[in-house]
Amino acid sequence: MLTCDLTEAWAQFIEFAKKHCSPTAFGNWISPIRVLEGNGEEMVLEVPNVFVQEYLLTNYKKDLCAFLPTKAEGEPAIRFVIAQQPKKAPLPRPIQAAEPSPAAAPYQLHLNANYRFDTFIEGSANQFVKSAAFGVATRPGQSYNPLFIHGGVGLGKTHILHSIGHEAARHNKKLRIQCITTEAFINDLVDSLKNKSIDRMKRFYRSDVDVLLVDDIQFLQNRLNFEEEFCHTFETLINQNKQIVITSDKPPSQLKLSERMIARMEWGLVTHMGMPELETRVAILQYKAEQKGLSIPANIAFFIAEHIQNNVRQLEGAVNRLSAHCRLMSLDVTEELVQNCLREMLHHMPSHKITVEQILKSVAAVFQVRVSDIKGSNRTKDIVLPRQVAMYLAKEMINESLMMLGISFGKTHSTILHAWKNIDERLTNDEMLRRQVGMVRRSIVA
Ligand code: ADP
Ligand code: MG
Numbered sequence: 001m002l003t004c005d006l007t008e009a010w011a012q013f014i015e016f017a018k019k020h021c022s023p024t025a026f027g028n029w030i031s032p033i034r035v036l037e038g039n040g041e042e043m044v045l046e047v048p049n050v051f052v053q054e055y056l057l058t059n060y061k062k063d064l065c066a067f068l069p070t071k072a073e074g075e076p077a078i079r080f081v082i083a084q085q086p087k088k089a090p091l092p093r094p095i096q097a098a099e100p101s102p103a104a105a106p107y108q109l110h111l112n113a114n115y116r117f118d119t120f121i122e123g124s125a126n127q128f129v130k131s132a133a134f135g136v137a138t139r140p141g142q143s144y145n146p147l148f149i150h151g152g153v154g155l156g157k158t159h160i161l162h163s164i165g166h167e168a169a170r171h172n173k174k175l176r177i178q179c180i181t182t183e184a185f186i187n188d189l190v191d192s193l194k195n196k197s198i199d200r201m202k203r204f205y206r207s208d209v210d211v212l213l214v215d216d217i218q219f220l221q222n223r224l225n226f227e228e229e230f231c232h233t234f235e236t237l238i239n240q241n242k243q244i245v246i247t248s249d250k251p252p253s254q255l256k257l258s259e260r261m262i263a264r265m266e267w268g269l270v271t272h273m274g275m276p277e278l279e280t281r282v283a284i285l286q287y288k289a290e291q292k293g294l295s296i297p298a299n300i301a302f303f304i305a306e307h308i309q310n311n312v313r314q315l316e317g318a319v320n321r322l323s324a325h326c327r328l329m330s331l332d333v334t335e336e337l338v339q340n341c342l343r344e345m346l347h348h349m350p351s352h353k354i355t356v357e358q359i360l361k362s363v364a365a366v367f368q369v370r371v372s373d374i375k376g377s378n379r380t381k382d383i384v385l386p387r388q389v390a391m392y393l394a395k396e397m398i399n400e401s402l403m404m405l406g407i408s409f410g411k412t413h414s415t416i417l418h419a420w421k422n423i424d425e426r427l428t429n430d431e432m433l434r435r436q437v438g439m440v441r442r443s444i445v446a
Contacts (some may be wrong), residue, residue, distance in 0.1 A: 006038040006039060006040075006042075006043050006068065006069075007035055007038030007039065009067045009068050010035055010038060010043060010067070010068070012067055013060075013063065013064060013067040013068070014030065016063060016067070017030050017060060017063070018030075020063075021059075028187050028190060029052055029055045029056070029190075030056070032047070032048045032052060032194070033045050033046070033047055033052060033056070034046040034083075036081060041069075041077065042069075042071075042077040042078060042079050043068060043076075043077060043078045043079070044078075044079045044080075044081060045078055045079070045080055045081070046080075046081045046082075046083050047080055047081070047082060047083065048082070048083050048190075048193070048194035049082060049083075049190065049193040049194055052190070053080045053082075054225070058222075061075075061076065064076035064078065083194075110179075111162045111165045111166055111179055112158075112159075112162050115158065115159040115160075115161075115162035115163055115166070116162075116163050116166050116167075117130070117133075117134060117137075117163045117166075117167055119159075119287075120156065120159055120160065120163060121276070121280060121283050121284045121287055122280070123276040123277055123279065123280025123281075123283070124277060124280070125273070125274035125275060125276045125277060125280065126155070126156060126160075126273050126274065126276060126280075128271060129149055129151075129160060129271045129272070129273045130160065132144055132147055132269055132271055133147065133149070133160045133161075133163060133164050133245070134167065136164055136168075136243060136245060137163070137164040137165075137166075137167035137168045137171065138167065138168075138171055140168055140172075140175065140210065140211050140242075140243035141210075141211075141241040141242055141243045142241070144268045144269035145238060145241070145243055145244060145267070145268045146234075146238065146243075146244035146245060146246055146264075146265060146267060146268040146269075147243075147244075147245045147246070147268055147269050147271070148245075148246050148247075148248065148251075148252060148265050148266070148268065148269065148270045148271065149161070149245070149246070149247045149248070149271050149272075149273055150247070150248045150249065150250055150251050150252075150270070150271075150272055150273065151249070151272055151273030151274060152249065152273075152275065152310065152311070152428075153249065153311060153313070154310075154311035154312050154313030154314065155273045155274070155275060155276075155311070155312055156273060156312055157215070157247040157248075157273055158215055158247065160247075160273070161179065161213050161215055161245060161247050162179065162213075164211075164213060164245055165177050165179045165211070165213055168211050168243075175210045175211055176208060176209050176210045176211070177209075177210065177211045177213070178205075178209045178211070178212050178213065179213040179215070180212075180213070180214060180215070181214075181215045181216055181219075182214060182215065182216050182217050182218075182219040182220050182230075183216070183219050185214065185226075185230065186219070186220075186223060186226045188201065189201065189226060189229055202229075202232075202233070205233045205237075206232075206233055206236040206237065207236075209237065209242060210242055210243070211242065211243045211244075211245075212233075212237055212242065212243070212244045212245075213244075213245050214244065214245070214246045214247070215247050216247060216248065216249070217246045217247065217248045217255070217265075218248050218249050218250060218255060220255075220257060220261075221255055221256040221257060222256060227257060227258060227261055230261070231258070231260060231261050231264065234261075234264055235264065238264070238267070244268075246265060251270060251272070252265040252266050252270060253266075274428065275309065275310055275311070275312075275428070276312065278302070278305055278306060281305035281308070281309075281312075281315060282298075282301045282302055282305045284305075284312060284315055285301050285304060285305050285315050285318070285319060286301050288315065288316050288319045289301075289319050289322075289323070292319060292320070292323040293323075294319065294322060294323045294326060294333065295333070296319075296322070296333050297333065299335075300333055300334070300335055300338055303335065303338065304318055304338060304342065304346070307342075307345075307346035308345065308346065314345060317345065318342050318345055321341055321342060321345075322337070322338065322341055322342070325337065325341045353398075354397050354398055354444055355398075356390075356394055356398065356405070356408040356409065358444055359390050359393050359394055359397065359398075359440070359444060360374055360375065360390055362440045362443045362444050363386050363389050363390040363393070363440050364386065365443070366386075366436050366439050366440050366443070367382075367385070367386035367389070367436065369382065369383060369386050373386075374386055374387045374390055375409075375410070385433075387419070388419035388422055388423050389423055389433075389436070389437060389440065390409075391405070391409060391411075391415070391416045391419035391420060391423075392419055392420045392422075392423035392424065392437070393437070393440060393441065393444075394408070394409070394416070395416060395417075395420045396420075397441070397444065401413075402416050402417055423437070
């Protein structure tokens with residue numbers, strides 16, 4: 001490549017990056033970079049701070065090497081220069097209780113008005129989290145600190161986090177509450193580094209906040225510099241008995257963070273948010289439908305809740321879709337409408353009736369055992385697992401009573417139920433099993 005082409009190559013890289021990251025990421029990380037020199041042997045780039053440089057190299061090194069010449073050691077031929085000019089930026093202002101939050105700060109996560117304790121439907125999978133959260137909201141800094149909430153996507157973690165914000169504000173109007181996503185915290189840090197206002201930012205987080213609500217801490221993984229800063233903030237607040245609540249998609253021990261950070265997060269109470277069981281899913285569905293002025297007959301609500309099993313957000317999506325459809329076409333919610341309207345959202349909605357024999361064959365194939373072994377009474381681990389999976393799937397996929405299913409397996413209905421519960425529980429943590437069950441399902445539906 002000709003050296004004078006560097007500026008042009010950089011422009012091409014920019015176009016590439018624009019297509020490969022979100023507009024926010026682009027705005028925060030890529031667009032502040034300036035070309036100082038583009039016609040020598042190497043590109044000289046001005047970055048507002050070392051984090052932008054780190055971001056660029058961590059995320060785009062390979063691509064940069066494709067667009068720009070490389071140095072002998074395989075690095076892109078770039079020299080970074082840190083920009084000097086200071087700029088003033090307003091500091092984040094915490095949400096004061098019952099006051100409309102300031103609109104200007106882009107990093108500030110406003111509390112979602114719908115995410116309140118009274119709009120959160122309880123069931124056995126989330127009851128404990130909800131009461132711990134409520135305790136923290138009414139007695140911040142005095143019960144569990146930090147409160148750490150983990151669980152899969154779309155199960156209500158953010159909902160609970162914002163509920164704490166609302167409730168704490170309602171309880172004590174003087175509390176200074178800051179609710180922020182981890183990404184926003186990082187952006188905030190970057191901004192204040194850029195604007196040379198890092199000390200003010202540190203002061204803000206360490207002494208102007210009474211309740212700090214942090215969403216999605218998993219985004220702190222692999223962000224070493226930010227992790228350290230967060231850890232300091234965390235310790236300072238906790239030492240002053242300020243309340244911290246953190247959400248995450250994994251428990252602390254499974255996060256790729258420093259031991260120190262993990263230990264800190266385990267200081268207080270670590271709670272798990274699970275997928276609501278069928279009855280609660282039905283209640284959520286009916287509640288959301290009611291909010292939309294849509295009436296869903298009970299049997300149909302059960303039908304939908306039985307088929308949407310891993311994500312409350314999807315349940316909401318189903319209600320929204322049904323509601324739009326019914327309004328447009330002036331239709332009532334019937335089973336047929338649900339089948340047509342939600343077909344691709346519903347798991348394994350088979351067009352033909354599935355038999356226990358089919359399930360046994362598929363399970364045997366995926367787990368590499370014999371159908372006769374599954375049907376038999378051998379209790380070794382290698383056989384018990386596929387046997388329980390077969391019972392689990394029979395209960396999930398065949399619309400028969402437990403008693404009838406029990407008869408097909410030559411077992412009692414409580415054996416089927418026990419197997420179902422066991423597998424259902426294991427599926428939340430066992431990725432391998434999830435895949436195997438997925439394979440069986442697909443092979444049956446296909
Ligand atoms: P997460 O943060 O765990 O990914 P969210 O809090 O964003 O999930 O929840 C996804 C959607 O599902 C939100 O609209 C939320 O209001 C709703 N939701 C989740 N759980 C419940 C519940 N138990 N009751 C009512 N709505 C819920
Ligand atoms: Mg969330």
